[in-house]
Each structure stands twice: as C-alpha cells, then as structure tokens.
Amino acid sequence: MPFEALGLVSPLARAAAAQGYAEPTAIQRAAIPAVLAGRDLLASAQTGSGKTAAFALPLLQKLLDGRNDPARQLPALVLVPTRELAAQVGETLRELARALPVPLRIVVAAGGVSINPQLMALRRGADVVVATPGRLLDIVDHNALRLGGLAVLVLDEADRLLDLGFADELQRILGLLPARRQTLLFSATFPPAIETLAATVLSDPLRIDIAAEPATAPDIAQRAIEVDAQRRTQLLVKLVRDEAWARVLVFVATKHAAEIVADKLRKAGLNAEPFHGVLSQGKRTQVLEDFKASRVQVVVATDLAARGIDVVQLPAVVNYDLPRSAVDHVHRIGRTGRAGEHGMALSFVTADMEAHFRLIEKRQGKSVPREQVAGFEPAPRAELSTEAAAAAGTGGVKGKRPSKKDKLRAAAAAATQRVSG
Template sequence: MSFKDLQLNKPLRRAVAEAGYDNPTLVQEKAIPAILDKKDVVVSAQTGTGKTAAFALPILQLLFDQQDAPKRGKKIKALIVSPTRELAVQIAKNFETYSTYTNLRTTVVFGGTSVEPQKDILKKGVDILIATPGRLLDLHKQTALHLDQVEVLVLDEADLMLDMGFIDDVRKIERLCPTEKQTLLFSATIPHKVEDLAKTILNNPERILVAPNASTSKKLEQLLYYVPKRNKIELCLHLLRNTIKGHIIIFRRTKFGVSKLEQTLLKNGYKVDSIHGDKSQSARQEALNKFTKKEVNILIATDVAARGIDIDSLDAVINFDLPNIPETYVHRIGRTARAGQTGVAYSFCSADEKSYIKTIQQLISLQLDVIDDHPYPLDPKAKPIVHTSNKKSKHKKGRKGKGSKQKKKRWY
C-alpha cells in the first residue's frame, strides 16, 4: 500500500516522500482512513511504529481546506496533548515536516520555559497546537488561548499521561473543547484506567490494535545479569569496557541515581550526558542534541524524561534499575532495534528486583537469556537487603514514659 492509496493529497505525499518514507506503516494503514472518515479512534501501538504520522497526516488533510485563513484569524482547530516536553517537541517537528507544502501553522507549548514567547506566538494565530497538560491549562487560565474551535483532540501516550497523574487535567481539557469534535486516543498499552477514560470521552470509537501490547522486536537480544545492588556500577563499567559499544541509553529509576552514575562514568573518561525531571528544558534539549549528533555516546535517563524520544540507530539499552511496571520495560527496550535494525538490551537484577523479572517475562512471553559469566554474580540464595535500626527502645512495649503519665495542663 502507498500513501496515495490512503487518499492523502499531493502536498502531503510530497512532504512525506522528502522525509524519506516510501510506504505507510501498519498503524498508518489502519488509522489514517478511520481518522479521515472523522471517526473517534483508540489506537494501541508501541513507540517506533510510526504512530505520530498516523494522526498528523490525516489531521493536516482534514484542515487543508481551512489553511488560507489570515494569520490573525487562525483559530486552534487541532489540539494534541502530550505528557512530556520531549514528546511534545518531537510531535511538533513531525507536524512541521509534513506541513511543509501547506499554509497550516503549528506551535508547541510546554512548562519549564518562559511563558511570554509562547503567548506571543499564540496571539499571532495557529491552526495546530501541541501542548503538555499543565502549561496548556495555565495559558487557558490567562486567556492566552481558546479551545472553543477545536475540531480534533488527540491524547497521545495516554497510559503515561495517566501514570503521571494527569487524569483530572485531561478531563478538564476535554471539557474546554466543543462537544462536537473528533477525539483520537493513542496509547502503547490499554490498561483499565485508559479504557475507562476512552469510554467517557470518546464517541463509539473504532479500535485499532497494532501488534500485541507486549511485542518486542525479533532482532533485539535481551540479556539478564543477576548482580548484587552494591556491584551494579562495577558491572556497568566492566561491560562498557569489554562488551557494550556504540550509542547507548542507560535507564535509572531516580534522578539521584542518574546523577550518581553520570559522575562515575565522567570520572572514568566516558562521554556522557543525562536527562531527568529536575533539569531545565533547555538543558534536557541540549543533552538530547549532543546525543543525537554523537558528541556523547551515553545518555542516562529516568523513564519519564525518556518517553517519546525518537533516536535512530541506538545500539544498546541498559536497564541499570529494573522497572516495577512491566510495560515500562517494553517501552525502554523499544528504543533499540527499530526499523529493522538490531540491538541489545542489558538488564541488571539485584535480589530485591527478582519479582520484577517474573512479571516482565510473563508480559513479553519470553525467557530472558541469563548471563552468568561476569565478575559480580549474585548468590542465588541472596535475600533482599532490609535496612533496620539496631537501637532498641529503652521503654517496654505498651508502657508509657514518665512524662506522659504526669497530668499536663492543656491549652484547651
């Protein structure tokens, strides 16, 4: 099937061809006709399947006839809500690429940066707005934007949006848009809370499922290292010196963990940068640019900061800390072995993370390859470390101290 078969017009097909895409992906084949028919859709597809174009192209086509409104007369006709800044920026880049041969104006707004330049752009009039929930509601409160003309509302990465606690914001945004609109919900997985949201805000949606929820690439090797928690940094250095080469993302659970590992790798002479929630937007973007341009070859990230990053030719992913949500594992390793390339995912498992491995393997229906041949093996009988205090209370259990027995004058 070609993009012409999907009834896309010439300006869009030309932009797609110049961007280097010959044929639509499976999610595009299924979603584009439904969206052009103005149906509400729920799409379940992993990152790396081309889902941004699956909603960007039909939206641009639907708005094509309204493109010549005078700049100041332009009203927000399509709203794309995204959970993270990085993902919002990525979506905006895609819209700009595909709308090269149209007069449709796109802009992106997100928190962590000055609000005034964003207000100025909105004042000039835009057709398509990509936004993170917090900044969108801030701008609406300041009457810097109006959503009463929105024809298409897209909720992208809905599962992450709800995991991050944006459910009330999403419902509020949906209510600010007109009742008569087309709503498109895209999510890597469809857990109960996403299902509940879809039932309440979508109108008789068409459901599009591309590959099972837990699909992992056939060209991706998944290796598992059992290692004591205290030896994870040594194992990481050992593998970077001897085994893992190229362009690598390392995932850690916390911002503190990211910073600690970054300092260690820098001391050991590696070219490293990091992204996490405490970094300013400009610092995060700079780190991403350096990584994309291969000025640094290792990027350390937390899950929230790394969602939606579109990086080609990633050689390996290291799960330094295993995620407690099995779907997160699928998102992480989906960063490598994209578009037919090969890749390797390395996972470090300490005694307290063994239960995570169990749920991950159940989800992906695959036994991970355990690598025993390394310098820091975990004793199979090792129990999770439980931190307890050795100090015992001087008071007997259930006995009150002298002070509490004295009759105290109460202020009331």
C-alpha cells in the same frame, strides 16, 4: 500498499516516504482512512510502529482541507505528557507539513521555558498546537488561546497522561472543549482508567489494537545479566568499553540514582550526563542534543526518557534498575532498534529482583536467558526461609505483598519442616 491508496494527497505521501516509510505500517493503514473520514479513534500500537505519523499525516490533510473554516478558532490540539514528546511531535508535524503547498502554523507549548515566546507565537494564530496539559492551561489563563472552537483533539500517550497525574488538568481541559469535535486517543495499554476516559471523550470510536508482528517488530536482542547490586556500575563501565557502544541510554529508578550513576561513570572516564525531571528544560534539551550528536556517550535517565525520545542509531539500552511494569519495559527498550536498525536491550538482574524480571518476561511473552560476566558473578545467595521465599515471589510489584493467609501457610509449612527434621 501506497499511501495514496489510503486517501492521502501526493505531497504528504512523498513526505511520508522521505521520513523513511516505504509503505504504510499497520497502525497507519488502520488509522489514516478513519481519521480522514472523521471517525473518533481508540488506538494502540507497539513502540516504533509509526504511530505519530498515523495521526499526523491525516491531521495535516484535514487542516489543509478545512483551513478557511471561520467557525474553528483552533483547528487541532495534540496533548502529550512530556516536554520531550511535545518537541518530537511538533518536529514531526513540521517536517511533514513542509511538503504542503500552503504553510501551516504549528506551535509547541510546553513548560520548563519562558511562556512569552509561546504566547507571541499564538497571537499570530495556529493551525495545530502541541502542548503539555499544565502549559496549555497557563496559556488559556493568559487568554492567548480559546478551546471552544476546537475541531480535532489528539490525546497521545493517554495512559502516560494519567500515570503522571494529569487527570485533573485533563478534566479541566475537556470541560473547555466543544461537544462536537473529532477525538483521537492513542494509548500503549487499555487499563480501566483509559477505558473510562475513552467512554467520556469519544463518540462511536473505531477501536484499533495493533499487535506486534514478527515482520514489523523492532529488531531488538534482549540480554539479562545476573549481578550483585553494588557492582552494577563497574559492570556497566566494562560493558560500554568492551561492546564499544558509541551511545547508550541507561535507565534508573530515581532522579537521585541518575545523578549518582552519571557521576560515577564520569569518574571512570566516560562522558555521561543525567536526565530527569528536576533538570531545567534548557539542560534537558542540551543533554539530548549532545547525545544525538554523540558529544555525550552515556545518558542516565529516569522513565522520563522512556517515551517520546527518538535517537537515531542508538545501539543499546541498559536497564540498570528494572522498570516497575512490563509496559514501561517495552517503552524503555523501544528507544533502540528504531527505523529498521538492530538494537540491544540489556537488563541487570539482581538476586532480589529475579522474581520481578520473571514477571516482566511473562507479561511480554518472552524468556530471556540469564548470563554472567566473568569477574562479576553474583555472590552465592543464602537459602531463603519459606516465608521469605513467598515474599520474594511477589517480585517487588506494588500491591502484590503476601496476604495474611499466605503468611500463615508459610509459617505452618516451616513448622512442619522443623518437626519432620
């Protein structure tokens, strides 16, 4: 199916092809006609499915068609959870907009850098603003932008907006918007908080839930290596060298771990940099630019990089620490295997995280065979008591600790075993 069949003008259809889309993806086929028709959307699709283009293409066409509407001071606003995603969405919009016969003004407004250039850009007017919630409110407080005349609102990665604690900022922003507008809500999952938000901000929405299809799913091979926690860094060094990965993105649980692991990798002779929220925006931008240009071989990151980071030809992703949830796992490994490339996603599974990894496997509907690397075999694990085994069975998942009843059952079972022995 050609893009023109979805209602897009030829210049945008050609721009989509130039971005690597030979034909529309499933989310694009479902979303583009609905956006052009003015429908509100509640949409979900897998990582790497072309979601950004699914709203960017019809949004640009609507901006072109309604450019001379004096009632709309701001034609479109895209809200995103992170600075990196703001930059990526802004770049995608600019690349696609170059094909249009009339230039559109696209402004990216995110924190971590001086607000003054963003204020100056907005004084010249904007057709679309891509912003993080905090910086958007700063701009509104500077009287550089009014939201009362907004035509289209896009909430991209809405579940992440709520996960990162933007609920209060989001509610304030929504209170500044006109009641009559088109709203597009994209979320990786539909938890209760998203359902509640959708009921608040959407009007008779079209719900789109695109499941992963074997024919279109990213080509990502998954591996799980059993290793003791204290030997993960040594194993990582060996794998980077043996596999000859030109670039690898390594995920850890905390900012402190990102600094420590990156430092150990540098001492081992690898060109590595940490990437986390405490770094200045300038440093974060520089790390990503160096990584994309292969000036940095290993980036050790928190989940800040799990969404919105698009690195072409990234051969491997390593879960040094396992993610807290299966959804985060999907987004982490989705950084590789993009744009039709083959990718490798490797997880280190320590003894105390085995149960948690089984839960991730269950949630993603995929079993990953365990393997061991010669010289890095984990030490024999001492047998757990019945009660300890019950505790380990929770997998370390928040809110899943054994109940009092479970503990009593485990204690009774242990007592019975001692008597019978």
